[in-house]
Every structure is written in structure tokens, then in C-alpha cells.
Amino acid sequence: MSEIIELARRARVASYALAEASRATKDAALHAMAAALRANTDAIVAANAKDVAAARDAGTPESTVDRLALNPARVDAMAAGLEQLAGLADPIGEVVRGYTLPNGLELRQVRVPFGVVGIIYEARPNVTADAAGICLKSGNAVLLRGSSSAAASNEAIIAVLRDAAESTGLPADIVQGVPTDRAAVKELMQARGMVDVLIPRGGAGLIQTVVSESSVPVIETGVGNCHVYIDAEADLDLGLEILLNSKTQRPSVCNAAESLLVHASVADEFLARALPALAEAGVTVHGDPKVVAASNNQPPAGAVVEASEEDFGTEYNSLDLSAAVVDSLEDAVQHIRRYSSGHTDAIITRSQAAARRFTTAVDSAAVVVNASTRFTDGGEFGFGAEIGISTQKLHARGPMGLPEMTSTKYVVTGEGQIRT
Amino acid sequence: MSEIIELARRARVASYALAEASRATKDAALHAMAAALRANTDAIVAANAKDVAAARDAGTPESTVDRLALNPARVDAMAAGLEQLAGLADPIGEVVRGYTLPNGLELRQVRVPFGVVGIIYEARPNVTADAAGICLKSGNAVLLRGSSSAAASNEAIIAVLRDAAESTGLPADIVQGVPTDRAAVKELMQARGMVDVLIPRGGAGLIQTVVSESSVPVIETGVGNCHVYIDAEADLDLGLEILLNSKTQRPSVCNAAESLLVHASVADEFLARALPALAEAGVTVHGDPKVVAASNNQPPAGAVVEASEEDFGTEYNSLDLSAAVVDSLEDAVQHIRRYSSGHTDAIITRSQAAARRFTTAVDSAAVVVNASTRFTDGGEFGFGAEIGISTQKLHARGPMGLPEMTSTKYVVTGEGQIRT
Numbered sequence: 001m002s003e004i005i006e007l008a009r010r011a012r013v014a015s016y017a018l019a020e021a022s023r024a025t026k027d028a029a030l031h032a033m034a035a036a037l038r039a040n041t042d043a044i045v046a047a048n049a050k051d052v053a054a055a056r057d058a059g060t061p062e063s064t065v066d067r068l069a070l071n072p073a074r075v076d077a078m079a080a081g082l083e084q085l086a087g088l089a090d091p092i093g094e095v096v097r098g099y100t101l102p103n104g105l106e107l108r109q110v111r112v113p114f115g116v117v118g119i120i121y122e123a124r125p126n127v128t129a130d131a132a133g134i135c136l137k138s139g140n141a142v143l144l145r146g147s148s149s150a151a152a153s154n155e156a157i158i159a160v161l162r163d164a165a166e167s168t169g170l171p172a173d174i175v176q177g178v179p180t181d182r183a184a185v186k187e188l189m190q191a192r193g194m195v196d197v198l199i200p201r202g203g204a205g206l207i208q209t210v211v212s213e214s215s216v217p218v219i220e221t222g223v224g225n226c227h228v229y230i231d232a233e234a235d236l237d238l239g240l241e242i243l244l245n246s247k248t249q250r251p252s253v254c255n256a257a258e259s260l261l262v263h264a265s266v267a268d269e270f271l272a273r274a275l276p277a278l279a280e281a282g283v284t285v286h287g288d289p290k291v292v293a294a295s296n297n298q299p300p301a302g303a304v305v306e307a308s309e310e311d312f313g314t315e316y317n318s319l320d321l322s323a324a325v326v327d328s329l330e331d332a333v334q335h336i337r338r339y340s341s342g343h344t345d346a347i348i349t350r351s352q353a354a355a356r357r358f359t360t361a362v363d364s365a366a367v368v369v370n371a372s373t374r375f376t377d378g379g380e381f382g383f384g385a386e387i388g389i390s391t392q393k394l395h396a397r398g399p400m401g402l403p404e405m406t407s408t409k410y411v412v413t414g415e416g417q418i419r420t
Numbered sequence: 421m422s423e424i425i426e427l428a429r430r431a432r433v434a435s436y437a438l439a440e441a442s443r444a445t446k447d448a449a450l451h452a453m454a455a456a457l458r459a460n461t462d463a464i465v466a467a468n469a470k471d472v473a474a475a476r477d478a479g480t481p482e483s484t485v486d487r488l489a490l491n492p493a494r495v496d497a498m499a500a501g502l503e504q505l506a507g508l509a510d511p512i513g514e515v516v517r518g519y520t521l522p523n524g525l526e527l528r529q530v531r532v533p534f535g536v537v538g539i540i541y542e543a544r545p546n547v548t549a550d551a552a553g554i555c556l557k558s559g560n561a562v563l564l565r566g567s568s569s570a571a572a573s574n575e576a577i578i579a580v581l582r583d584a585a586e587s588t589g590l591p592a593d594i595v596q597g598v599p600t601d602r603a604a605v606k607e608l609m610q611a612r613g614m615v616d617v618l619i620p621r622g623g624a625g626l627i628q629t630v631v632s633e634s635s636v637p638v639i640e641t642g643v644g645n646c647h648v649y650i651d652a653e654a655d656l657d658l659g660l661e662i663l664l665n666s667k668t669q670r671p672s673v674c675n676a677a678e679s680l681l682v683h684a685s686v687a688d689e690f691l692a693r694a695l696p697a698l699a700e701a702g703v704t705v706h707g708d709p710k711v712v713a714a715s716n717n718q719p720p721a722g723a724v725v726e727a728s729e730e731d732f733g734t735e736y737n738s739l740d741l742s743a744a745v746v747d748s749l750e751d752a753v754q755h756i757r758r759y760s761s762g763h764t765d766a767i768i769t770r771s772q773a774a775a776r777r778f779t780t781a782v783d784s785a786a787v788v789v790n791a792s793t794r795f796t797d798g799g800e801f802g803f804g805a806e807i808g809i810s811t812q813k814l815h816a817r818g819p820m821g822l823p824e825m826t827s828t829k830y831v832v833t834g835e836g837q838i839r840t
Contacts, residue, residue, distance in 0.1 A: 016757075020780055101802060105791055112783060114813050192631075196813050211612075212635060217814045238836040245838035337436075359831045360440055363532060371525055371834030380839070381830070382521060393534050393616050393827035394637045395815035407813035410801070411779045414791030416658040418665035419800070 004187040007143060007176050008194035011116045014173035015141035019113050021170060023090035026137055029168040030086040033136075034079035036164035037129065037157070041075045047156035048125065055149055068123045068150055078129040078157075081385075085133045088384045091402045092139045106413040111406045113139030114196040118178070118188055119387075120145045120210055122202035125153040131201075132161050132175045134387050138405035141174045143195065145188060148180035189214035196407075201388050204315065219395060221388035224254035224343035225315045226373045229332045229358070231349035232263040236270050238370065239348035240277060246346065246373040248281045252317050254389060255344050255376040259312060260285075260323040261332045267325045268294060279303035283319045286311040290325035312339045329354055333361045340364055342391050344376040365391055365398035424607035427563060427596050428614035431536045434593035435561035439533050441590060443510035446557055449588040450506040453556075454499035456584035457549065457577070461495045467576035468545065475569055487544045488570055498549040498577075501805075505553045508804045511822045512559045526833040531826045533559030534616040538598070538608050539807075540565045540630055542622035545573035551621075552581050552595045554807050558825035561594045563615065565608060568600035609634035616827075621808050624735065639815060641808035644674035644763035645735045646793040649752045649778070651769035652683040656690050658790065659768035660697060666766065666793040668701045672737050674809060675764050675796040679732060680705075680743040681752045687745045688714060699723035703739045706731040710745035732759045749774055753781045760784055762811050764796040785811055785818035 018026075037044065048070040055065050091111050098108040117140040119131045128144055135142035146154040154177055162172040178184055189198065192215040199219045200210035211220050228246050230239045246257035262270050271294040278285055279300050286307035287295065295304035311322040312335070326332045336345050346368035347358040355369045366376040376399065378386025383401030390396045396404035438446075457464065468490040475485050511531050518528040537560040539551045548564055555562035566574040574597060582592040598604055609618065612635040619639050620630035631640050648666050650659045666677035682690050691714040698705055699720050706727035707715065715724035731742040732755070746752045756765050766788035767778040775789045786796040796819065798806025803821030810816045816824035 016781070019783070099802070101795075101800070105795060107801060109818075115783065215632060217637075217812065219814070235836075241836065241838060249839050355833070361436070363439070363535065364829060366830040366832055368832045369834065371832060371837040372839050374839040375521075375525060375832060375834075375837065376830070380521070381527060382519070392637065394639070397827050398529075398830045407817050409784060410786040410796070410818045412786055412788040412791060412795060413775070414789065414795075416655075416661065417791040417795065418662060419669050419792050419794040 002187055004178065004184055004191060005194060007178060008116060008191050010173040011141040011143055011176060012194065014171035015113065015115045017171050018136070018141055018174050019092070019115070019139050021139070025169065026090065026139070027086040029136060029165050029170050030082045030133055032164040032168045033129070033133065033161050034082040036160045037075055037079040037082070040156075040160045041072050044075055044153065044156045044160065045070055045072065048153040050152040051125075051150050060149070064123060068125065068153070070125060070153060074126060078126050081126075081130055082133045085137045085385055088137065088402060090137065091406050094403075096408055103417050104414065105417050108411045108413075109408050110411055111403065112409050114405065114407050116141050116143065116195050117405070118143045118145065118191075118195045118198040118216065120185060120188070120198065120200045120202070120206065122147045122206060123150055125150045125157060127201060128154045128157045129161065131387060132158075134385050134402065134405060136165070136174060137385070138402050140405060141176075143176055143178050143188065145178035145185055146180065151180050186213070189216060192216050199388055219388070219390050219400070220392040221390055222254045222343075223315055223341045223391055224256070224389075225258045225313065225339060225341040226255060226343055227259045227261060227336050227340055227345040228257045228373065229261040229326075229336070229345070229347045230263060230266060230270050231329060231347055231351065231354050232265045233351040233354060234263075234266060234270075234348040235350055236266065236273065239270065240274055242346065242348055242370070242372050243274060244277060244281060247278070247283055247321055248319065249372070249374055251319050254315070255374050256317070257346075257373050258314065258316050258320075258322065259339065260321055261326050261335055262323070263329070263332070264290075264325050264327050271295070275304060278321065281319070283321050286320060286322045288324040291323045294325075315341065329357060333358065336362050336364075343389065344368060344373045346371065346373050365389065422607055424598065424604055424611060425614060427598060428536060428611050430593040431561040431563055431596060432614065434591035435533065435535045437591050438556070438561055438594050439512070439535070439559050441559070445589065446510065446559070447506040449556060449585050449590050450502045450553055452584040452588045453549070453553070453581050454502040456580045457495055457499040457502070460576075460580045461492050464495055464573065464576045464580065465490055465492065468573040470572045471545075471570050480569070484543060488573070490545060490573060494546060498546050501546075501550055502553045505557045505805055508557065508822060510557065511826050514823075516828055523837050524834065525837050528831045528833075529828050530831055531823065532829050534825065534827050536561050536563065536615050537825070538563040538565065538611075538615045538618040538636065540605060540608070540618065540620045540622075540626065542567050542626060543570055545570045545577060547621060548574045548577045549581065551807060552578075554805050554822065554825060556585070556594060557805070558822050560825060561596075563596055563598050563608065565598035565605055566600065571600050606633070609636060612636050619808060639808070639810050639820070640812040641810055642674045642763075643735055643761045643811055644676070644809075645678045645733065645759060645761040646675060646763055647679045647681060647756050647760055647765040648677045648793065649681040649746075649756070649765070649767045650683060650686060650690050651749060651767055651771065651774050652685045653771040653774060654683075654686060654690075654768040655770055656686065656693065659690065660694055662766065662768055662790070662792050663694060664697060664701060667698070667703055667741055668739065669792070669794055671739050674735070675794050676737070677766075677793050678734065678736050678740075678742065679759065680741055681746050681755055682743070683749070683752070684745050684747050691715070695724060698741065701739070703741050706740060706742045708744040711743045714745075735761065749777060753778065756782050756784075763809065764788060764793045766791065766793050785809065
């Protein structure tokens with residue numbers, strides 16, 4: 001038996017015990033894990049120092065090293081995250097719907113765990129504790145496949161979490177690490193029937209690989225080519241503030257805006273204010289010919305460049321923004337249908353009709369009226385926890401909290417009913 | 421551009437109009453389709469006669485020919501099915517959850533169509549109208565890939581449905597047929613991004629092919645290796661009646677029982693009654709050594725044969741039944757975990773503790789207490805319509821009605837909120 005199949009088999013066995021664990025048991029385990037992370041801060045930081053040193057030796061950019069690095073404050077934040085999960089309602093056992101059939105059968109659709117979940121993720125080792133905690137609370141055994149650059153950190157964290165789980169009576173195998181070599185991840189992606197769902201968390205390349213190579217059902221997360229559309233009837237002050245917030249408040253994340261569309265009737269006025277403000281914020285605008293024309297002589301050289309066709313389909317994750325002038329709301333809708341990744345798209349308008357048309361016609365995980373794209377987030381949506389933001393239509397769409405990490409089953413109770 | 425990509429592109433365009441269609445528009449289209457099917461009964465039956473003749477020429481078994489054959493009564497039943505859909509609530513636009521966030525943002529999770537759905541199915545041409553109707557009512561454009569043996573029937577039905585849709589103002593391309601050659605279905609399975617979900621309906625072979633070869637998200641349906649477990653505390657009269665109903669009321673379908681487990685403490689008494697009754701009903705029992713021993717000299721020769729390991733994993737869809745004696749409820753659970761396809765598993769017991777343990781520990785789409793496995797069905801569950809029975813854990817599990825044919829999106833409405 002291959003190592004991955006054996007890991008998955010042990011996860012399945014552990015998942016049976018976890019599926020039946022009470023909320024009290026699961027919350028006790030989360031608190032024990034949090035306490036253990038804090039108690040083992042030195043060991044975790046020391047293991048992390050090896051990963052950091054190796055990353056620096058390999059010439060990794062300092063921004064990536066920073067995401068990888070742990071210190072006592074970051075370990076404490078991981079622990080606090082687990083404690084926060086303990087405070088959330090248990091999704092398992094919730095009766096999603098239920099009624100009595102005409103023949104007297106009692107039908108209940110009840111929330112149950114998936115069983116075994118695989119998470120494939122990149123550098124940040126805090127995801128290890130985060131994903132383990134969310135899977136535990138939702139009753140799922142988890143196989144954690146982090147990046148090789150964080151291998152020592154993840155190994156240390158997983159060892160602490162496993163011990164803590166076991167100390168509260170749950171099987172250690174509810175949390176397992178997966179080897180970071182390529183062969184292991186390939187096997188994980190082919191473990192259909194052994195692993196119930198795979199969730200990739202990371203950049204577009206990672207997600208594309210998992211989506212196309214996996215025979216295990218996948219929940220696709222996180223690619224965000226998000227649009228802000230300034231309507232003919234927009235409040236331009238409000239539009240400018242929302243655009244700047246959407247683009248610059250945290251440009252590296254999936255709910256940051258990547259593309260600006262402006263209705264032709266307000267384009268001159270809006271761009272005359274927006275282009276200098278964007279330039280001032282350090283944003284490079286990749287504009288269509290009308291945007292480039294509007295920029296004449298206004299912003300500093302290089303702040304507005306000509307957009308290629310490719311720009312409009314690009315998730316920059318940086319201080320870059322594609323921009324185009326559209327002749328109508330319908331043209332904005334068409335543009336978004338063509339280029340959006342279906343994550344978050346916003347309209348700025350005072351018109352009820354335009355808002356209604358936009359929210360109906362644009363089919364993205366989140367459609368926003370008069371607010372920043374940055375709100376598409378499990379924390380902001382009040383979910384208390386988030387495993388990622390689904391950009392697919394099957395199962396879950398948008399931020400995924402605890403209920404999205406579950407399936408359901410029907411429990412049918414009778415007193416001898418047969419079909420005639 | 422390939423033919424399939426072009427079909428999918430046209431379906432996408434049509435899906436935008438359908439997604440915005442009111443319930444009144446959709447119901448009018450369903451009624452128009454029903455009327456058109458009735459008005460074109462002769463043409464449809466004539467087209468079907470070609471398929472039937474070709475099937476007979478090819479030596480197709482008469483039971484398969486019967487499933488393929490249409491007559492005026494069957495066409496009328498197809499029409500009635502569409503009319504029934506018109507009477508069901510529209511799932512689109514339902515607010516699944518909604519609240520106001522602390523910052524004043526109004527959050528609404530709203531049910532929306534998938535967009536473009538592909539259905540891959542086998543012989544019975546009534547599925548063509550049925551699937552088209554369910555997709556229409558749930559706001560989805562549909563690509564229908566029926567079997568080549570029903571090609572003339574399906575072509576005739578689809579032409580009638582398209583004309584009727586168009587006559588009520590919807591695009592004809594909300595319903596399209598897909599060529600029945602192998603290359604076309606392969607392309608359909610690779611049309612990720614163009615087709616939102618694929619649903620195979622048919623035998624295990626078809627479903628396995630689609631699940632393993634498709635890069636489009638799939639909802640797996642219908643394989644049912646269903647168990648009836650007679651507990652130590654079962655009412656044996658009730659158990660026998662339920663077993664016979666589960667096995668013999670309609671043995672060819674996925675919710676028929678395929679395997680019997682009997683607790684050792686009641687095995688002699690139960691099998692002494694069940695084996696002759698099963699033999700009388702024409703059932704061949706594939707028993708483990710204890711069942712074979714229990715059968716000594718009682719039933720007619722050949723009614724009980726020795727089971728192989730493979731028998732316990734087999735969905736017979738015929739008057740065959742695997743059977744084993746288990747030493748405990750836990751052993752029954754272990755057996756079911758090992759062999760069940762996760763469709764429907766039933767316990768017969770008077771014990772509240774046993775019922776609770778079984779429904780908790782057995783993780784199948786439907787877990788039944790003291791009733792026939794045959795109730796796992798969209799119609800029986802009161803859904804009014806069913807596109808299939810999902811045996812996967814992602815998105816939908818168990819019978820899928822109209823809400824299971826949808827996704828959701830978040831609509832976020834603000835008045836200038838930004839993140840700080």
C-alpha cells in the first residue's frame with residue numbers, strides 16, 4: 001500500500017470517531033491544541049527558523065520569507081484562532097430540513113462531515129493550524145499538504161496538534177501531514193473514494209494544477225479578477241473612495257480590485273480625478289485607448305500605460321489596475337462576463353434600476369453595490385472562520401465557513417412503511 | 421471552433437436570458453412544451469418507431485426495447501411531467517440567508533442557476549423531456565446527450581421543445597441535443613468553464629466513465645448497493661415485509677436492496693422464514709457460510725448459493741441478494757462501511773439505541789429505520805421532481821430536486837463602505 005493510501009485509510013478510521021464526537025469534545029480538543037501551541041512556542045519557532053534560513057539561502061524574496069516566518073506573536077495568533085473556533089456553533093447535526101411524509105415517514109436532512117478532507121496550500125505555516133482547526137470543528141479528518149519551504153514548521157505544528165488531540169481522547173490521525181514531494185501530491189489528487197474533497201489554497205498555478213489533475217472532487221478557491229464599475233449615475237466621490245480602497249488597501253489578496261470600468265458619460269470627470277489619485281497611491285493603470293487619452297499629461301509618466309487584451313484577464317495581486325471606458329451598463333456587464341473570474345464585482349451607482357440590473361446580470365460569487373470589493377471574506381461576512389473563497393458554482397460559492405465544510409444525509413424513520 | 425464548444429457557447433448566451441426569466445415566463449414555456457409534445461405525438465412516435473426498429477434489428481433484448489418505446493400514453497406522461505414542474509415553486513431568487521453586517525452592509529445569499537448543465541443519459545427518451553423541464557424550471561440551459569439508440573426519438577422531442585420555448589419568448593438554445601458519437605461526449609466532458617456541471621444518469625459503467633474522464637464538475641448519481649440490516653431487536657414480521665419490499669418491489673432500480681445482514685441472535689429464526697419467502701418471490705440469495713447453512717434443505721434447490729467476496733460489493737439490479745450473518749450491530753456497521761455504495765441503508769429494530777447508533781454511524785445518502793429502502797426517491801421525499809440521486813458528498817446528496825440544480829451568489833449592498 002502506498003504511503004498516501006495508508007494516510008488516507010488512517011484518516012478514514014479517525015474520521016468515524018470524529019464524526020461522532022460531541023461539540024464539547026471538539027471544543028476541548030481545540031482549546032488543548034491552542035494551549036499546546038503556546039506551550040511549544042519555542043520549539044515551533046526553532047523549527048520555523050530552519051525553514052526561514054533555507055529560504056534565505058535559496059534567495060527567496062524577503063516578502064515571501066516574511067509570510068513564512070513565525071515568531072511568538074504569530075504562534076499566539078494561531079492559538080487564538082483555534083480558541084475562536086471553539087466559540088462557534090457546531091454545524092454537525094443541524095437539521096437542514098425535515099418534515100413528515102404523507103405515509104408517516106419522518107424525513108430529516110441532517111448535516112454531517114465530509115469525512116476526509118485534503119488541503120493543499122502554500123508557504124504560510126499558520127494555515128496548518130487554521131485548516132486543522134476548521135476541519136476538526138466541522139468533524140472532518142484532514143490531510144495537510146503544505147509547501148516544502150515550510151516543511152519543518154508544519155511538521156512541528158502538526159506534531160503538537162496531534163498530541164493535543166490525542167490528550168483529549170480524539171485519535172491523533174484526525175490531523176496528518178502529507179509528504180511534500182510531487183509524487184505524494186499526485187497520489188493525493190488520485191485518491192478518489194479515499195479522500196472526499198480536496199481544497200487547494202494558494203496562487204492561480206496551484207489551483208489550476210489541482211483542478212485539472214485531480215479525480216477527487218475539488219473546491220476551487222480564490223482566483224479573483226475583481227471589477228469596480230463606475231456607473232453613469234455613480235456618486236463619483238464615493239466611487240473614487242471605493243476604487244482606491246478596493247485596489248490599494250491590500251493589493252495582494254484575491255478580493256482586491258484588478259479592473260476599473262467607467263461609463264463613458266462620466267469617464268472624463270471621473271478619470272481626471274481617479275488617475276492622479278491612483279498614481280499617487282502608486283498604482284500603475286493599464287488603460288484602453290480612451291483611458292490612455294484621458295490621462296494625457298495628467299499623471300506622472302509611467303502611471304498609465306496601454307493595456308493589452310491580456311491585461312483585462314489578469315489578476316495582478318499588485319499595485320496594477322486594468323481600466324476601460326464602456327458605453328453602457330450592458331457593455332460593462334458584457335466585459336465582466338468575458339473577463340471576470342467570478343469572484344467579486346462591484347457597481348457604484350445611485351440608480352436602483354442600474355443596481356438591480358447589475359446584481360441580476362453579473363454572475364459572480366459576490367456582487368457588490370456601493371461598497372469595496374474587499375468585503376468578500378468569511379470574517380467580514382460574519383462566518384467566524386474561513387477555509388477559502390470558492391469561485392466554483394458546485395457545493396459552495398464565495399467565502400466558505402464551517403457549514404460549507406459539511407455534507408448532509410437523510411435520516412428516514414418509519415414504523416414498517418413499504419412501497420406499493 | 422468545435423461543434424461542442426459552439427453548442428456550449430450558444431447555451432451560455434441562452435442561459436443569460438433564462439437566468440433572468442420570471443417564474444411566469446418559465447411556467448408558460450413548460451405549458452407550451454407540454455402542449456407541443458401532445459400536438460406532435462404522431463411525429464414523435466413515428467421517430468421513435470425508427471429507433472425501436474433499429475434496436476430490434478440489432479438484437480436488443482425486449483426489456484430494453486420496452487424502455488425505449490414510446491406510445492401516445494407515454495408521450496402524454498412526458499407532457500404531464502412538464503405541467504407538474506410548472507406547478508412547483510421557483511427555486512431561483514430564494515434568499516438562502518441574509519442579514520445586515522455590523523458596518524451596515526446588507527448581505528443576501530441568493531439562489532441562482534448553475535448556467536449550463538450537461539446531462540448524459542441512456543436509453544429512455546422520456547428523460548429528454550424530463551431533464552429539459554427540470555433544467556428550464558431551475559433556470560439552466562441544458563445540453564442533452566442521450567444514447568445513440570434513442571437518437572431519432574430524442575431529436576424529435578428536442579425539436580418540439582425548442583420550438584415551444586421559442587414560441588413563448590425564450591431562446592431555443594436553452595435546450596440543445598449533443599451528437600451521440602464518442603468524440604462529442606469526450607469533448608463535453610472536457611468543456612470546463614463552458615459547462616458548469618455534468619450529470620450522468622444511467623448504469624454504473626456510464627457514471628464511472630464520466631466521473632473519471634470529466635474535468636467539468638460532476639454530480640455522481642445513482643449506484644445503489646443498499647443494505648437491509650435485521651437487528652437483534654427487530655420485529656421480524658416487519659423486517660420480513662420490509663426486506664421483501666426493498667428487494668422485490670422493483671429490483672431494477674438503484675434504491676432496491678442488494679444485501680441482507682442479520683444479527684446472529686435472530687438469524688436462525690429470521691432466515692427460516694426469509695429464505696423460503698425470498699425463494700418464493702424468485703430471489704436468488706448469495707449467502708455467506710452461515711446463511712448457506714441456515715438454508716439446509718429448506719428452500720428449493722438453487723435459491724441459496726454461496727456468496728463470493730465480490731457479491732457483497734455488487735449492485736445486482738435483479739432478483740439476487742447477497743446475505744450475511746453478523747455478530748453485532750458494530751459488525752453490521754463495519755460491513756456497510758466496507759461494501760455500501762453510500763446510497764440507502766436500512767436497519768430494522770425496536771431499539772431506540774440501535775436505531776440511533778445505526779443512523780449516526782452509517783454514512784449514506786439515506787439511512788432508514790424500519791422502512792423500505794425504496795423510499796429514497798425525489799417523488800417519495802416530496803420534492804415534486806427529481807433529476808437523479810446523488811451518491812457523492814459534494815453539493816447534493818440523495819434525491820436531487822429543483823434547489824439542488826442551483827448555485828447561490830452573495831449580493832452585498834452598501835452606501836460607501838470601505839475596509840480599514
